[in-house]
Amino acid sequence: MFRNQYDTDVTTWSPAGRLFQVEYAMEAVKQGSAAIGLRSKSHVVLACVNKANSELSSHQKKIFKVDDHIGVAIAGLTADGRVLSRYMRNECINYFYTYESQLPVGRLVVQLADKAQVCTQRSWKRPFGVGLLVGGLDESGAHLYYNCPSGNYFEYQAFAIGSRSQAAKTYLERKFESFMGSSRENLIKDALFALRETLQGEKLTSSVCTIAVVGIGEAFHILDQETVQALINEFEIAGEEAAAPDQAGVDEPPAAAAGDQAAPGDEGAAPMDM
Amino acid sequence: MTKQQANWSPYDNNGGTCVAIAGADYCVIAADTRMSSGYNILTRDYSKIIQLADKSVMASSGFQADVRALQKVLASRHLLYQHQHNKQMSCPAMAQLLSNTLYYKRFFPYYAFNVLGGLDNEGKGCVFTYDAVGSYERVGYSSQGSGSTLITPFLDNQLKSPSPLLLPAKDAVTPLSEAEAIDLVKTCFASATERDIYTGDKLEIIVLNASGIRQEYMELRKD
Numbered sequence: 346m347f348r349n350q351y352d353t354d355v356t357t358w359s360p361a362g363r364l365f366q367v368e369y370a371m372e373a374v375k376q377g378s379a380a381i382g383l384r385s386k387s388h389v390v391l392a393c394v395n396k397a398n399s400e401l402s403s404h405q406k407k408i409f410k411v412d413d414h415i416g417v418a419i420a421g422l423t424a425d426g427r428v429l430s431r432y433m434r435n436e437c438i439n440y441f442y443t444y445e446s447q448l449p450v451g452r453l454v455v456q457l458a459d460k461a462q463v464c465t466q467r468s469w470k471r472p473f474g475v476g477l478l479v480g481g482l483d484e485s486g487a488h489l490y491y492n493c494p495s496g497n498y499f500e501y502q503a504f505a506i507g508s509r510s511q512a513a514k515t516y517l518e519r520k521f522e523s524f525m526g527s528s529r530e531n532l533i534k535d536a537l538f539a540l541r542e543t544l545q546g547e548k549l550t551s552s553v554c555t556i557a558v559v560g561i562g563e564a565f566h567i568l569d570q571e572t573v574q575a576l577i578n579e580f581e582i583a584g585e586e587a588a589a590p591d592q593a594g595v596d597e598p599p600a601a602a603a604g605d606q607a608a609p610g611d612e613g614a615a616p617m618d619m
Numbered sequence: 620m621t622k623q624q625a626n627w628s629p630y631d632n633n634g635g636t637c638v639a640i641a642g643a644d645y646c647v648i649a650a651d652t653r654m655s656s657g658y659n660i661l662t663r664d665y666s667k668i669i670q671l672a673d674k675s676v677m678a679s680s681g682f683q684a685d686v687r688a689l690q691k692v693l694a695s696r697h698l699l700y701q702h703q704h705n706k707q708m709s710c711p712a713m714a715q716l717l718s719n720t721l722y723y724k725r726f727f728p729y730y731a732f733n734v735l736g737g738l739d740n741e742g743k744g745c746v747f748t749y750d751a752v753g754s755y756e757r758v759g760y761s762s763q764g765s766g767s768t769l770i771t772p773f774l775d776n777q778l779k780s781p782s783p784l785l786l787p788a789k790d791a792v793t794p795l796s797e798a799e800a801i802d803l804v805k806t807c808f809a810s811a812t813e814r815d816i817y818t819g820d821k822l823e824i825i826v827l828n829a830s831g832i833r834q835e836y837m838e839l840r841k842d
Contacts, residue, residue: 434702438695
């Protein structure tokens with residue numbers, strides 16, 4: 346994407362029918378560190394890479410508990426993510442106050458998407474610069490959704506966002522058919538494997554990642570460091586130093602057109618939403 | 620032409636009695652389970668007690684619709700607190716929140732007479748007693764509701780040291796053991812049930828201590 350005369354305002358269309366500011370917002374998501382989600386019939390696992398800016402600082406919180414039955418992992422502008430998490434928490438609390446039952450995940454993501462859409466159609470606002478992987482449980486089962494800055498959302502069996510997420514997606518595409526019937530432990534194992542793919546050879550330890558689980562009979566919670574490290578050791582996923590074959594050449598092309606998954610090399614076309 | 624008076628009241632009194640006693644490392648909260656309206660019994664099996672947080676239990680008599688609304692508001696506020704602070708609310712914090720929530724409706728009050736019991740930050744028992752608009756005080760024991768006038772003088776006599784009769788109170792909490800306090804509560808209700816028509820049916824007792832929370836029931840006279 347290159348700068349042009351139609352990208353100053355979110356309320357300006359390009360002649361090709363694109364809103365560049367919205368697409369730039371989606372770029373912000375791609376710059377954030379990776380976040381991964383997978384689900385089975387009864388559980389959803391969210392995993393993310395936690396990179397601290399320097400050795401001196403703590404790392405940013407990227408996974409938030411929204412309610413006992415819903416959690417969210419974010420990539421992009423974490424401040425925007427924090428604000429949206431607060432909104433989601435309030436919505437869940439208010440719904441429970443009125444109806445004395447849990448807010449269904451599908452309803453929450455629609456509200457979130459509508460909120461994001463507003464920011465794509467007001468000249469005095471800017472789109473949210475964060476992508477959200479919303480994982481939760483309701484009467485109709487376990488769900489994983491991806492909410493985009495554009496206001497779109499999709500349901501997924503498994504998905505990854507953020508930098509080097511393509512590596513994780515490649516791994517997930519290979520294994521996703523088995524997820525629906527997966528056990529909780531295997532689902533977490535697959536999340537760790539997928540996460541390792543995004544680290545490009547760096548060692549996977551519990552200090553660089555965060556894992557959270559929600560399931561039937563299991564409230565949403567973030568696994569503590571010892572548990573995660575024990576799982577990593579158990580699955581022997583510490584990671585190889587040499588680049589594995591399926592990691593070659595999947596780094597995001599820095600300024601090229603269509604995003605991660607659309608038809609490659611077609612710069613004129615609007616990227617289909619991730 | 621005399622001025623027309625309101626013949627409809629937004630309030631009703633569903634009766635019942637609540638008691639709480641604080642000990643060195645425990646707290647006992649109890650309430651009867653009778654819900655009435657006028658001279659009628661609506662149900663013999665309604666709980667006036669709710670656990671608001673790990674270490675906070677509230678018992679409320681008065682208008683149960685307002686009590687239920689108050690419980691919901693506090694539960695929602697506690698959830699919000701947990702999200703923001705990543706921990707449970709302490710009992711003294713909940714006490715302040717309850718007071719603020721009640722005063723918020725100073726000009727259309729919650730018709731609820733509350734007793735909040737639990738463990739403070741040091742693990743000692745604590746009891747907070749309220750009026751309908753949020754005036755509150757930490758005490759060693761308290762009783763609210765239709766049977767309170769019968770129970771309070773008895774507790775003043777039995778729990779001598781935390782009693783405000785010797786102002787200032789000699790101890791903040793009663794030196795009684797947990798079992799003795801529970802027995803005392805049962806005695807209180809058995810007697811109150813005899814003389815107060817709005818108290819009876821069943822007694823629900825909640826005990827909060829370092830090992831967690833426990834619930835007990837005792838049958839009361841049903842007349």
